[in-house]
Amino acid sequence: MKLNSISREKDVTLLELLDLILDKGVVISGDIIISVADVDLVYLGLRVVLASLDKLYPPLDGEV
Amino acid sequence: MLYLYGIIDSPEPIYYTCSGRNIYTLAYNDISALVSRGDGPMTRVTGENVIIHGEVLNGIVEKQALLPVRFGTLLGGGDVEGLLSRNYHQFLASLNEVRGMVEMSVRALWNAAEEEEKCRQGNDFSDPREDLPGNPGTLFLMQKRRQLLLERCLKSAAGIPADEIHGWLSRAAVKHIKRVLPSPAMFFHGSYMINRERAGDFAAEFSSLRDKFTRYKFLLSGPWPLYSFVSLNCR
Incomplete structure (x- = not known):
């Protein structure tokens, strides 16, 4: 099989996978209120249950 | 934080690695959540993240009945048992339906x-x-x-x-x-x-x-x- 055929086949597989896993499957939804010191800052109707942002996106080296 | 890949029909502990991620199960009664340690960057829609998500499920689907979870689902560590218990009957019924399919x-x-x-x-x-x-x-x-x-x-x-x-x-x-x-x-x-x-x-x-x-x-x-x-x- 030629390399460009292999590459195209991988692209097609990736596109098919994208269509399946981004748009379909079990959905876990939650209503989240992010609050600090009993003050509700943000209300989010989300597909995920979150922690604080620094736990989600730990700082890169040197980044504050 | 845990990244959730799917729900399977086995309470037995399962552990395997896939593309550098350690995949394991958390059980509730006779079903389990298929998870790994998770963080925000794993939910970014990149080719690598998408392919890994697919490969994790491919690694289990031939052995267990599986309800695949949508890409990018994160849970707090303590939320898994609650998720499984709240939706237990729904998950069990769906697993019975998809077994072998x-x-x-x-x-x-x-x-x-x-x-x-x-x-x-x-x-x-x-x-x-x-x-x-x-x-x-x-x-x-x-x-x-x-x-x-x-x-x-x-x-x-x-x-x-x-x-x-x-x-x-x-x-x-x-x-x-x-x-x-x-x-x-x-x-x-x-x-x-x-x-x-x-x-x-x-x-x-x-x-x-x-x-x-x-x-x-x-x-x-x-x-x-x-x-x-x-x-x-x-x-």
Whole structure:
């Protein structure tokens, strides 16, 4: 099989996978209120249950 | 934080590695959540993250009944048991339904420009009111009307071969979903829930179909976990 055929086949597989896993499957939804010191800052109707942002996106080296 | 890949029908601990991620299970009664340590960057829609998500599920689907979870689902560590207990009966019923089943996907492409031209030649989309002096708003609505009529014509044209193709393939399926003209170049997309052991038979049916409809291009993919046939919304 030629390399460009292999590459195209991988692209097609990736596109098919994208269509399946981004748009379909079990959905876990939650209503989240992010609050600090009993003050509700943000209300989010989300597909995920979150922690604080620094736990989600730990700082890169040197980044504050 | 935990990244959730799916729900499986086994309480036994499972552990494997996949593309650098340590995959394991957290059990509740006779079902388990398939998870790994998670963080925000894992939910970014990159080729690497998408492929890893797929590979994790491919690593388990042949051994266990699996409810695949949508990409990018994170949970707090303490939330897994609550999730499984709140949705236990729903998960159990769905796992029983999907046990031994896989999903096959078939897409068919046509020459969109050619089909559009056929529609234009075969139909008069004009309106006598277009010849009247009109304001920009009226002209805009007339153009929208033409577009709508063209889309309706294309949908109707796509429906005929789509129905025939889907009728052919759905004979081998337990459940099936047909989508007509999901995009201008793709006039048909079918998803089929079949018994895993019949995947070879399905591929043979597909080959016969492709030999019959030589003017179209087809794409067969699978077997996949049952993404299209698991329509649960859980809290």
